[in-house]
Amino acid sequence: MPTLNSRSFNFNKVIVVFSALVVLSACATPGVxxxxxxxxxxxxxxxxxxxxxxPFFPVSAELVSLHSAVTINHKWxxxxxxxxxxxxxxxxxANGRLISKTSNIVRTPDGSGSAIVSTSASLCGLVPLVMESASQLISKNTTIAPIAGGVIPLDFSNKYQMVARSKITSFNTSAPNLCRPAAGKSFAYxxxxxxxxxxxGKTLSSNKLHMVKEDVECHVGNKELLANTLDSxxxxxxxxxxxxxxxxSKPVRKSKFAYLTSSALFVxxxxxxNEYETHESLYKTSKYK
Incomplete structure (x- = not known):
């Protein structure tokens, strides 16, 4: 993978996971x-x-890799x-942006599967700045999809490819430094x-541009906890x-993070x-510089 610069970067083709319902929504959502x-x-x-x-550099413990097991839950x-x-x-x-490169292999009981590699730049793992990914999904199951207020069964046994690219275009916050949250305090951006x-895909294709506006409110816990309870x-x-x-016009999404105080980043x-899909991470191993 090439070195990523958060102002402008090139990205090699990668593979990332998307569920069958996401495949449908890619073609069905509005956008330009x-x-x-x-x-x-x-x-x-x-x-x-x-x-x-x-962060204030150097951080006391510079984290360079994480390995976790992710469980995917779906509303349907x-x-x-x-x-x-x-x-x-x-x-x-050098400018304090965090570069993250991820890989993910996903399997489902019916034999469907996919693999992930993605590259992004963020503010300490919390605020995404730029991201690019490409995906391939092999689906071998029957699922249901919400169509016009109802649901219909859909049989999937095919390969699909998807590319996702995003960049931040405006940002505002009253917090002095999102990468140094204070215990017991709240912040917003x-x-x-x-x-x-x-x-x-074989029968469907689209290339659409969406503008997303988000208001984010976060609350920080009152006391520090031992990080080795997340991963030894x-x-x-x-x-x-x-x-x-x-x-x-969308339901509020909620997420939970751990801010690692020694590494000055959110995991x-x-x-x-979205309103349908939730990912839960269980950390297994980590490495430091």
Whole structure:
């Protein structure tokens, strides 16, 4: 994988997981059809807004990799619908941006499967700045999809490819430094980002651009907890952080993070991707520089 610069970067083709319902939504959601890929450069106005949000270097324990097991739960299914083996490498840029490269292999009981590799730049693992991924899904199951207020059964036994690209276009917060949260305090931020979703299958294809506006409110736990309770190889303490994400005309999404105080970064514990799908992470091993 090439080195990623958060202002503008090129990305090798990668594979990332998407469920069958996400495949459908890629073609069914509104958005604007486009015939090109968006450029992944952060606007100068955003650079100024995020300039103060970074760790105090050097961090006391620089985390360089994480390995976790991810359980995928879906609203339309009873119990977990799949599990993933998630590996993540981490590196800090000189300007304080966190570069993350992830790989994920997912299997479901019916033989469906996919693999993930993605690259992104963020503010300490919490606020995504730029991201690009490409995906392939092999689906061998029957599922149901919400159509016009009802549901219909759909048989999937096919390969699908999807590309996702996003970049932040506006950012605002009154917090002095999101990468240094204080115990027992709350903070909020607002952002706008552009998302490109390109889908290719045997019978369906689309390339659409979406604008997403989010209001995010987070609350930090009152006391530090031992990080080795999350993974025996993690160093120091962590603060529990609960965040709520609000988008216009959509249900509020909630996620839980652990802010690792020695490494000055957020790692996800429970992520609600949308009203249907939730990912839970159980950390297994970690490595430090």
């Amino acid at each position: 059809s486009i015939d090109h890929d968006i450029e992944l450069a952060i606007p100068n106005s955003v650079e100024l807004s995020i300039a103060n949000h970074h 299914n009873v119990g977990p619908v799949g599990s993933g083996d998630h590996r993540q490498s981490l590196a800090w840029e 607002q952002l706008t980002r552009l998302e490109q979703r390109k889908f290719e 190889s993690l160093i120091g303490n962590y603060l529990a952080v609960d965040c709520a994400y609000t988008e216009s 996800p514990l429970v992520v609600e991707l």
